[in-house]
Amino acid sequence: MTDPVEHCVNDIFEMISFRIGEQEFCVDIMAVREIRGWAPATPLPQTPSYMRGVINLRGAVLPILDLAARLELPSSEPSARSVIIVIDAGGRLVGLLVDAVSDILSVSRDAIQPPPDIACDPVRNFIRGLMSVDGRMISQIAVERILPEVETLAA
Amino acid sequence: MDEMEAIKATFFQECEELLADLEVGLLAMQAGPADGETVNAVFRAVHSIKGGAGAFGFEGLVRFAHVFETLMDGLRSGKIEQSSDLVAALLRAADLLADLVEAARGGAEAEDDRTGAMAAELQVLIEGGESAGSMSAPAAGEAAGELDAPFSFQPLGASSPCEAEAPFTPLAVLPLDGPAGDAGPVAWSIAFRPRASLFHNGNEPALILRELERLGPATITLDASSVPPLASLDPEASWLSWEILLTASCEETEIREVFEFVDGDCDLSISRAGEDAPAEADTDAAFAALLASIQDPPAAAVDPDVAPPVMAPPVVAAPVSRPVVAKASTDPQVAAPQATIRVDPERIDRLIDLVGELVINQAMLAQRVMESGLSPSSAVSVGLDDLEQLTREIQESVMAIRAQPVKSVFQRMPRLVRETAAMTGKQVRLVTDGENTEVDKTVIERLAEPITHMIRNAIDHGLETPEARIAAGKNPEGMVRLAALHRGGRIVIEVADDGAGINRRKVLAIATDRDLVAADAQLSDEEIDNLIFLPGFSTATQVSDVSGRGVGMDVVRRSIQALGGRISIASRPGEGSTFTLSLPLTLAVLDGMVIDVAGHTMVAPLSAIVESLRPKPEDVRRLGPTGMVLAVRDTHVPLLDIGCVLGFRTEAPPASDRVVLLVEAEDGSRAALVADGIHGQRQVVIKSLEANYRQVPGIAAATILGDGRVALILDVDAVMTLRPPGASRAAESTLIAAE
Numbered sequence: 079m080t081d082p083v084e085h086c087v088n089d090i091f092e093m094i095s096f097r098i099g100e101q102e103f104c105v106d107i108m109a110v111r112e113i114r115g116w117a118p119a120t121p122l123p124q125t126p127s128y129m130r131g132v133i134n135l136r137g138a139v140l141p142i143l144d145l146a147a148r149l150e151l152p153s154s155e156p157s158a159r160s161v162i163i164v165i166d167a168g169g170r171l172v173g174l175l176v177d178a179v180s181d182i183l184s185v186s187r188d189a190i191q192p193p194p195d196i197a198c199d200p201v202r203n204f205i206r207g208l209m210s211v212d213g214r215m216i217s218q219i220a221v222e223r224i225l226p227e228v229e230t231l232a233a
Numbered sequence: 234m235d236e237m238e239a240i241k242a243t244f245f246q247e248c249e250e251l252l253a254d255l256e257v258g259l260l261a262m263q264a265g266p267a268d269g270e271t272v273n274a275v276f277r278a279v280h281s282i283k284g285g286a287g288a289f290g291f292e293g294l295v296r297f298a299h300v301f302e303t304l305m306d307g308l309r310s311g312k313i314e315q316s317s318d319l320v321a322a323l324l325r326a327a328d329l330l331a332d333l334v335e336a337a338r339g340g341a342e343a344e345d346d347r348t349g350a351m352a353a354e355l356q357v358l359i360e361g362g363e364s365a366g367s368m369s370a371p372a373a374g375e376a377a378g379e380l381d382a383p384f385s386f387q388p389l390g391a392s393s394p395c396e397a398e399a400p401f402t403p404l405a406v407l408p409l410d411g412p413a414g415d416a417g418p419v420a421w422s423i424a425f426r427p428r429a430s431l432f433h434n435g436n437e438p439a440l441i442l443r444e445l446e447r448l449g450p451a452t453i454t455l456d457a458s459s460v461p462p463l464a465s466l467d468p469e470a471s472w473l474s475w476e477i478l479l480t481a482s483c484e485e486t487e488i489r490e491v492f493e494f495v496d497g498d499c500d501l502s503i504s505r506a507g508e509d510a511p512a513e514a515d516t517d518a519a520f521a522a523l524l525a526s527i528q529d530p531p532a533a534a535v536d537p538d539v540a541p542p543v544m545a546p547p548v549v550a551a552p553v554s555r556p557v558v559a560k561a562s563t564d565p566q567v568a569a570p571q572a573t574i575r576v577d578p579e580r581i582d583r584l585i586d587l588v589g590e591l592v593i594n595q596a597m598l599a600q601r602v603m604e605s606g607l608s609p610s611s612a613v614s615v616g617l618d619d620l621e622q623l624t625r626e627i628q629e630s631v632m633a634i635r636a637q638p639v640k641s642v643f644q645r646m647p648r649l650v651r652e653t654a655a656m657t658g659k660q661v662r663l664v665t666d667g668e669n670t671e672v673d674k675t676v677i678e679r680l681a682e683p684i685t686h687m688i689r690n691a692i693d694h695g696l697e698t699p700e701a702r703i704a705a706g707k708n709p710e711g712m713v714r715l716a717a718l719h720r721g722g723r724i725v726i727e728v729a730d731d732g733a734g735i736n737r738r739k740v741l742a743i744a745t746d747r748d749l750v751a752a753d754a755q756l757s758d759e760e761i762d763n764l765i766f767l768p769g770f771s772t773a774t775q776v777s778d779v780s781g782r783g784v785g786m787d788v789v790r791r792s793i794q795a796l797g798g799r800i801s802i803a804s805r806p807g808e809g810s811t812f813t814l815s816l817p818l819t820l821a822v823l824d825g826m827v828i829d830v831a832g833h834t835m836v837a838p839l840s841a842i843v844e845s846l847r848p849k850p851e852d853v854r855r856l857g858p859t860g861m862v863l864a865v866r867d868t869h870v871p872l873l874d875i876g877c878v879l880g881f882r883t884e885a886p887p888a889s890d891r892v893v894l895l896v897e898a899e900d901g902s903r904a905a906l907v908a909d910g911i912h913g914q915r916q917v918v919i920k921s922l923e924a925n926y927r928q929v930p931g932i933a934a935a936t937i938l939g940d941g942r943v944a945l946i947l948d949v950d951a952v953m954t955l956r957p958p959g960a961s962r963a964a965e966s967t968l969i970a971a972e
Contacts, residue, residue, distance in 0.1 A: 120833065134943050
C-alpha cells in the first residue's frame, strides 16, 4: 500500500474521472492499476448480469464488471472505444467497463461532499461522495463495495 | 522484516525440521534399543534448538531444552539406561518442546505448569539414571557436575571475542599416558576456524570444544592473533580460531561428528599428528615438538608446517612410517547433508506463473504459424516444435522444484496419533509408508487437514478399545496405516485401520433416522459405507472431543473434491476400514479436452472423461417430461446439455448431431454431457477464478488458451448436480436400475 500521508499531501486527492453515458464518475487514482481497451470477455455462467465475464490480463484472470449495469444505468454493448479501468479493490483486481476516460483531477478533501440522501440503492451503496469540477458533477465510486460478494456480506 | 526477524524466521523454520528429526529419532528409539547415532541425532536436534533459542533469548524454551538435552546426554554416554518408559517420557517432552517452540514463535514465553512438571519428570529420570547407571564414560564426573551447576545461557554475540579468550586457553595439558583404548590413542591435530556464519547460526565454539574433550584429553589453543583493534573490529565477523591436539582412541569420523553441526560454517582440518602415539619414542619426540610449536600461538599462525588452518596436508617434523592421513574439511563422505538451498516460495510461484505464460505464448505462436499456412517442414515450424519441447521440459522442471515428499505432513501424524490415543484410551500404533512420495507443494499444504481428520476418525471410530480388541481375539494395540503412493499420474493416500469396520446396520439406522435415505431404501454395502460422506452424518452417538467437532467426513470429501480429488472407503466387518483419497500431483496444470459450448470454448478435465462419442439418434431417449437419457451399451445415463446447465442457453439443440462426453463423478455416477464440438486434448495452466472474483457454480477454474482468451474449466461434478431438478430423479433411478 502506498503511504497515505504522501498520497494526500495537503488533503489533495488525485482522481481519474470517466464517463458512463451522460454521467461522470471518478475513482481514487491510487486504486487504479492500469487502463486498457476493450477486449471480448469470456462470459461466466450463473453470475449477475453486470458481470461481463473474464479476460486475460497478462496471465491473470480478470473479471470485468459493467459499471453502468452495476449502477443500474442503461448499459450498451461495449465498442472499440470502451475502456477497462483495472482497479485494485481490496487486494482483488477487477476491470471496470466504462464508456471513456476523461481526466485526471486534483481534488481537495473539502471539495468532496457526501452524496445527498436520495432513495436510490445504487447511489447509496456505490457512491462515496460528489464533487463539482468546472461546473460538472462528478461522483466518486466506492471501489471496495462494487464487487458482488461484498454486497452480499453487507446485506 | 528486519534482519533479526529474518534470522528468527529461519530459526523457526529450522526448528520445524529439527523437531521432525527429533521425532523420527525418538520413534526409532521407541521401536527398540537405538544405536548411538540415533541417540546422537536426537541430542543434536535438542541441542540446536536450545542454541538457537538462547541466541534469541527464549529463556523458558532454553531451560526446558537444557533439561531435555542433559537427559539425552546421559543416554548418549550410557549413564542412563534406555527404557520404553523413558522413551515415552521423551516423546511427551518432544511434544512439549514443539509447543514451546510454537509459543516462542507466537511471541509468548510459555512457562506453564506443564513445562515445569515435564522438566521435573525429566530431572527425576536424569538423577535416577545417574545414581543407578554405570559411570563408565570418561566425562561422567564432569557431566554430572555440570548438571548441578546453575544453568545459564549467554546469547551469542553478546560477549566480545576477547572475553572468550580466557576460558579456552589450554584447558588441559595433555597427559601422555592417557586412557588406553582398544586401538590405542592416536594424536590428532585439528585446526578449527569458525566462519561468521557459524555464529550467525547460533553455534557456540565452546560447546564444540567441550564436546571434543569428551573424546579424550585435548590441548586447545586459541589463536586470537587476527583480532583487529577494537576500533576496526567488525563484531559480526569471526576472528578466532583454535588448534586442538587431541589424544583419543577414535576414528576421524568421530571427530568430524563433533563438528557436524557446523559443517560448512567453519574451516576444519583434521589430521593425525603422528603414528599410534605414544608407543614409540620417536613419535613421542615428534609429538612433543608439535605440542611445543602449537602451544606457541604466534609461531603456529605463521608456521606452515604445523596444522595449517585450512586444509593443506600437515607435515609432521618427525619421520613417520606411513603416509599421513589428511582429509579436506569438505569431505563428502562424512555424513555431508545433501546440498540444498532455501528459496522463498513466492519466487518459485512467480517462476511457475512465468512458465505458464511461456506455455501459453508458445501455443499462441504455434497457432499463428499454423494459420499463416507455412508448411510443417519449414524451418519456422521445425524450430517451433523444438521450442514446444523445450517449453514442456522447462515446465516439468519447474514443477519438480515445487514437488516435495509428503513426509512433512506424515511427520505431524505420530503426535496426533499419540494425543488421540491418549484421549480415547486406545492403544494405537501408526505405520507410515511411502513418505518420500513427491507431490506439488500446493497439494501438500492441503493434505494435512484431510489426513488429520481421517486419522482421528480411524482411531476414534475405527479402532476398538483394548478390551474389545482382546475380546475379539486381536492384538490390544490397534494399527493405523498411513501410506502414500503414485498411481496413474495422481497421488493416492490411504488411511487404513484394523478396527471393527463400519457398522453398516448402525450407519443405515442413523441415515434413516436423519432422513438421509428413504426408510425402505435397498442399499448395497458400498452405498451404505458411502453414507458417512453425507452432510450432517456423524456416527458418534455422543459428540466426542476427538472427531466430533462439527466437521464430518462430508467436509473432508468436499475439500478433497475442491482439489480435484476423490475419496472412497472400503470396509470389512471385523477387519477394518480403508479410506483412499487420490489427488492430482499438481494444482497448476491439468490435462483437458477443449470443447465448444454454445459458442464458448471450454475445457473439460480429462480425468473425469470416460469416453467421447457421437450418439446415434436412436440411443437418445426421452424420460419423463423433460429428462433425456442416453443408452451407452447396456446402461442408460442422464443426458445433459452443458450449455443449458450453465445457463448459456435455454433450449438444447438435438444431441444426436453433436458430441457427447461420458463423464464419471467422484462418487462413480456417470452422466453424458453434450458439447457442440471437440477441439482436442491439451495441457492447460490452471488459473484461479477466486483470486480476483469468486467461485462460479459449475466452473472449477479458468485457463488461457492459445489465442490469449480465457476459457473456463468445467467442474464435472457440479455440472452433474446443477442439472434441472425435474429431470434428475427419474434419470437417477434409471441409472441405478441399469447398473
